[in-house]
Amino acid sequence: MTEWHLDPRLADDTHPLAQMALCDWRLMDDSHYPWLVLVPRVAGATELVDLSESQQQELLREVSRASHLLRASFAPDKLNVAALGNVVPQLHVHVVARNTGDIAWPGPVWGHAPASRYGPEALVERISMLLQGLADA
Amino acid sequence: MTEWHLDPRLADDTHPLAQMALCDWRLMDDSHYPWLVLVPRVAGATELVDLSESQQQELLREVSRASHLLRASFAPDKLNVAALGNVVPQLHVHVVARNTGDIAWPGPVWGHAPASRYGPEALVERISMLLQGLADA
Numbered sequence: 485m486t487e488w489h490l491d492p493r494l495a496d497d498t499h500p501l502a503q504m505a506l507c508d509w510r511l512m513d514d515s516h517y518p519w520l521v522l523v524p525r526v527a528g529a530t531e532l533v534d535l536s537e538s539q540q541q542e543l544l545r546e547v548s549r550a551s552h553l554l555r556a557s558f559a560p561d562k563l564n565v566a567a568l569g570n571v572v573p574q575l576h577v578h579v580v581a582r583n584t585g586d587i588a589w590p591g592p593v594w595g596h597a598p599a600s601r602y603g604p605e606a607l608v609e610r611i612s613m614l615l616q617g618l619a620d621a
Numbered sequence: 622m623t624e625w626h627l628d629p630r631l632a633d634d635t636h637p638l639a640q641m642a643l644c645d646w647r648l649m650d651d652s653h654y655p656w657l658v659l660v661p662r663v664a665g666a667t668e669l670v671d672l673s674e675s676q677q678q679e680l681l682r683e684v685s686r687a688s689h690l691l692r693a694s695f696a697p698d699k700l701n702v703a704a705l706g707n708v709v710p711q712l713h714v715h716v717v718a719r720n721t722g723d724i725a726w727p728g729p730v731w732g733h734a735p736a737s738r739y740g741p742e743a744l745v746e747r748i749s750m751l752l753q754g755l756a757d758a
Contacts, residue, residue, distance in 0.1 A: 531700050533688045544681050551670045562710070563668050566703035570719060570727035573699070582707060590707035595728045 488527040491574040497599070499607065501614060506542040507577075509550065511614065514599035515606060516588070518558045518581040520550050520614075529575040532567055547577055549621070554581040557617045568594065625664040628711040634736070636744065638751060643679040644714075646687065648751065651736035652743060653725070655695045655718040657687050657751075666712040669704055684714055686758070691718040694754045705731065 490508065498510035498521050506526075512519035524543060529535055535543060551563050560581035567577045580593055588596035602610060627645065635647035635658050643663075649656035661680060666672055672680060688700050697718035704714045717730055725733035739747060 531688065532702055533685050533692070533700075540681055540685065541678065544677055548670050548677065551668065555670070562705075562707055563670075564703070564705045564707070565669055566701070566705065568699075568701045568703065568729065570699055570701070570729075591732045592705065592707075592729045 486527040488525045490523060491572050491576075493572045494521065494523060494574065494576060499602075499611065501611060502618060504546050504549075506539060507546050509546075511607075511611060512578075512580075512599070513601045513607075514593075515602050515610075516597060516600050517583075517586055517593055518554055518560070518610075519593070520554065520579045521576050522546055522550060522579065523574065523576045526575065530569055530573045531575065534575065543577065547579060550579040553614065553617050553621060554579060556621065557581075557613060564593065566592075566594075623664040625662045627660060628709050628713075630709045631658065631660060631711065631713060636739075636748065638748060639755060641683050641686075643676060644683050646683075648744075648748060649715075649717075649736070650738045650744075651730075652739050652747075653734060653737050654720075654723055654730055655691055655697070655747075656730070657691065657716045658713050659683055659687060659716065660711065660713045663712065667706055667710045668712065671712065680714065684716060687716040690751065690754050690758060691716060693758065694718075694750060701730065703729075703731075 498512050501511050502509040507522040507524050510521045512521055547565060558581045561584050562582040564580040564582055635649050638648050639646040644659040644661050647658045649658055684702060695718045698721050699719040701717040701719055
């Protein structure tokens with residue numbers, strides 16, 4: 485059994501937010517959009533169907549919880565939920581709050597604009613807000 | 622209770638493939654990629670979290686089944702699974718077979734190249750192959 489390690493590219497592009505039952509929840513380091521990345525701690529998984537049925541159901545619960553969190557925190561016009569993995573094959577699910585005025589709208593966020601990384605204060609503020617939202621839910 | 626109707630833009634961009642317990646399964650009319658679109662027949666739903674818990678679980682089962690179908694039929698390098706809805710808000714889930722040589726790789730398929738619509742014979746062949754794959758599974 486290989487041990488699970490976060491892919492270094494995901495580690496570089498995101499900040500840790502929380503550890504849930506199945507996934508590490510991380511904040512994409514791109515202030516263009518409130519953008520969470522959920523990474524199941526399952527070694528070798530690259531597709532949803534690589535997870536067991538119970539792991540898939542837990543992932544669904546966490547995606548649902550992340551969706552509610554972004555809705556409650558940012559009142560977005562739309563949520564985008566996606567498991568792509570063309571660049572980083574390690575299974576991860578994007579949950580992104582989209583607004584009709586955001587820089588990529590209505591296109592997808594992937595490969596659109598270079599990331600606008602958070603400054604230290606904005607990052608702390610955003611992480612705190614999300615953790616508070618999780619605690620309140 | 623409003624009745625569910627397929628969004629006319631989805632109807633125009635896709636062909637009917639099968640009716641499952643929750644979703645209409647449709648084939649995206651773009652021969653660049655084997656691309657299924659699963660549309661839950663739930664009036665007014667635009668987000669995953671608009672579905673009840675049991676509907677979400679059925680959607681997960683159908684996404685898993687569609688993933689296995691594309692894997693078995695096309696042996697793709699990667700699957701892309703996404704619920705976006707920025708252009709057509711009616712809830713629908715894309716399940717796309719990706720290959721490292723496809724026209725958009727490694728970028729997302731949405732908003733990349735104009736669709737290459739199937740000719741009548743290629744369409745019939747593709748639909749028949751998928752239905753056979755469903756029957757064999």
